Amino acid sequence: MNLHEYQGKKILNSFGVEIQRGIVAQSPAEAVAAAKKLTEDTGTNWHVIKAQVHAGGRGKGGGVKLAKNLAEVEQISDQIIGMHLVTPQTTADGKLVSQVLVAEDVYYPGDSEPSEFYISVLMNRATGRNMIMYSTEGGMDIEAVAENTPHLIFNEEIDPTMGLLPFQARKIAFNLGLSGKAFKQMTKFVSALYSAYVKSDSSLFEINPVLKTSDDRVIAVDAKVTIDENALFRHKDYEVLRDLREENPVEVEAKAVGLSYVDLDGNVGCMVNGAGLAMATMDLIKQAGGDPANFLDVGGTADAERVEIAFNLILKDPSVKAILVNIFGGIVRCDRVAQGIIDAYKSIGSIEVPIIVRLEGTNADIAKKLIDESGLDVYSVIEFQEAADKVQEVLA
Numbered sequence: 001m002n003l004h005e006y007q008g009k010k011i012l013n014s015f016g017v018e019i020q021r022g023i024v025a026q027s028p029a030e031a032v033a034a035a036k037k038l039t040e041d042t043g044t045n046w047h048v049i050k051a052q053v054h055a056g057g058r059g060k061g062g063g064v065k066l067a068k069n070l071a072e073v074e075q076i077s078d079q080i081i082g083m084h085l086v087t088p089q090t091t092a093d094g095k096l097v098s099q100v101l102v103a104e105d106v107y108y109p110g111d112s113e114p115s116e117f118y119i120s121v122l123m124n125r126a127t128g129r130n131m132i133m134y135s136t137e138g139g140m141d142i143e144a145v146a147e148n149t150p151h152l153i154f155n156e157e158i159d160p161t162m163g164l165l166p167f168q169a170r171k172i173a174f175n176l177g178l179s180g181k182a183f184k185q186m187t188k189f190v191s192a193l194y195s196a197y198v199k200s201d202s203s204l205f206e207i208n209p210v211l212k213t214s215d216d217r218v219i220a221v222d223a224k225v226t227i228d229e230n231a232l233f234r235h236k237d238y239e240v241l242r243d244l245r246e247e248n249p250v251e252v253e254a255k256a257v258g259l260s261y262v263d264l265d266g267n268v269g270c271m272v273n274g275a276g277l278a279m280a281t282m283d284l285i286k287q288a289g290g291d292p293a294n295f296l297d298v299g300g301t302a303d304a305e306r307v308e309i310a311f312n313l314i315l316k317d318p319s320v321k322a323i324l325v326n327i328f329g330g331i332v333r334c335d336r337v338a339q340g341i342i343d344a345y346k347s348i349g350s351i352e353v354p355i356i357v358r359l360e361g362t363n364a365d366i367a368k369k370l371i372d373e374s375g376l377d378v379y380s381v382i383e384f385q386e387a388a389d390k391v392q393e394v395l396a
């Protein structure tokens with residue numbers, strides 16, 4: 001589950017990580033009130049107005065701007081709230097901004113050497129261990145650093161039985177070129193950050209930039225936080241942080257009815273029972289020259305009602321040019337699934353795209369007969385390869 005910057009920062013701070021302070025606002029008036037409140041707490045009259053959307057690269061897209069007085073806070077918030085922010089990480093249509101974070105300006109005027117670092121915590125899948133990835137080259141172009149000068153990005157792996165050891169935090173601060181007070185602040189920052197990552201059951205922290213100010217404070221200026229959904233039961237208070245407006249609407253709808261649906265870019269809709277079969281089916285579609293439009297596992301009970309919901313979900317995607325139903329009838333008999341498909345088809349009325357149904361397992365032959373005799377525009381096959389050939393044929 002991805003979080004907004006302001007939510008991520010709040011979690012970091014609850015575990016003792018120093019952050020750039022801010023208040024979220026839904027309107028220009030709220031933004032002005034937020035700025036006034038921040039000035040009381042921080043003493044600075046300068047604020048940054050930051051679009052809150054689930055996408056990075058906001059600075060590049062004009063979603064992060066400095067305001068030097070309250071009039072500018074109002075004017076910039078008015079401009080950002082309601083805009084469709086286009087960044088290197090969004091589609092060309094951009095993302096609708098419905099709220100901004102009004103944050104204290106931590107890049108002091110005249111600060112000759114603010115240093116922007118990159119620090120993330122994530123799982124190294126090759127070793128199965130958490131690691132801290134960091135670089136002196138933080139800021140808006142970390143992707144370019146990874147591409148052109150990967151040797152400037154360091155990794156520190158953490159032994160799960162020991163946790164982050166003090167020497168590792170010191171090594172990170174040293175490699176970031178720090179000394180004196182800043183060195184000490186950085187070791188504190190990194191230790192708090194790692195502990196927050198573990199305690200919040202996150203699967204990603206990406207803090208870019210981590211700022212070192214000229215008076216040697218070390219603070220998180222940005223925060224991308226992903227919480228491991230499988231651990232949400234341990235964090236009931238995080239559940240409300242989910243922002244459904246940021247998620248794919250069809251995926252949200254599927255989830256609400258207990259189907260696992262993942263939207264993909266292709267043109268062949270898939271309805272499958274079982275995740276393994278879903279993967280195999282997507283391979284089959286690729287081999288047949290198509291591209292899967294989605295991953296949809298209807299699970300064990302492929303009855304008419306579920307099949308109908310599944311068809312309707314798949315048909316919401318306008319790029320779907322064909323639908324492949326690939327179901328293995330083990331516990332659920334194929335003839336029951338076939339009847340479900342027929343009933344669902346009739347209930348929906350007209351389906352414009354060709355449907356290929358491959359049912360294998362208990363009563364597969366009866367199922368095929370049912371579909372063939374239904375008079376509906378559905379191709380029924382039993383062999384995997386036949387299904388692939390048919391997909392190829394209808395796409396041609």
Ligand code: GDP
Nearest residue numbers: 048056057058059104105106107139208209222
């Ligand atoms: P991102 O572009 O989505 O990664 O958003 P960030 O939160 O990282 O902000 C983008 C850039 O805005 C940062 O790299 C900073 O250079 C700049 N920025 C962020 N906060 C401040 C601030 O308080 N003052 C000033 N002057 N610039 C800031």
Ligand code: MN
Nearest residue numbers: 139208209222
């Ligand atoms: Mn950033």
